[in-house]
Amino acid sequence: MSLFALVKILFIQIIKIKIKNMIIGQNVADACVNEFNALKLQKSHRFVIYKIQNNDIVVDVIGARESTYAEFLTHLPNNEARYAIYDFQAQTNDVPPMKVEKIVFIFWSPDTQAVKEKMIYSSAKEALKKKLPGIAKELQANDPSEVDEKELVKLVLH
Secondary structure (H helix, E strand, O other), X not given: OOHHHHHXXXXXXXXXXXXXXXXXXXXXXXXXXXXXXXXXXXXXXXXEEXXXXXXXXXXXXXXXXXXXXXXXXXXXXXXXXXXXXXXXXXXXXXXXXXXXXXXXXXXXOOOOOOHHHHHHHHHHHHHHHHOOOOOOEEEEEOOHHHHOHHHHHHHHHO
């Protein structure tokens, strides 16, 4: 193993220890749960996007019920991770076609993001998911092609 590889492994371990000790993102703001429930129960939103701010998971963007998936994608930053809940609707190819609606948890963690930030978001993901019962599907995406609408249709219908 090269010296570079050893230094990289050591660096990653140090970051993991620091992140573990910081308990970043383990506090989920009440608004996160409230807006999720508004999406799930009252159907008042199409999507909710969350971010980590000041060591807490908070609501970042709320999409109106009539928002499109293309609009949702514009709110995912190129270089920053986000969590999202999307109330996705798709139609089967059956005759007659059947409408399928699923609540999808999306973990957006772009490849261009800093390693430390990726690790922070990865470690805090479960804290948010535990507070949001009723998620039907989950998608982790690191590249824009992975959050393409066709990918979500495949996920929801299978």
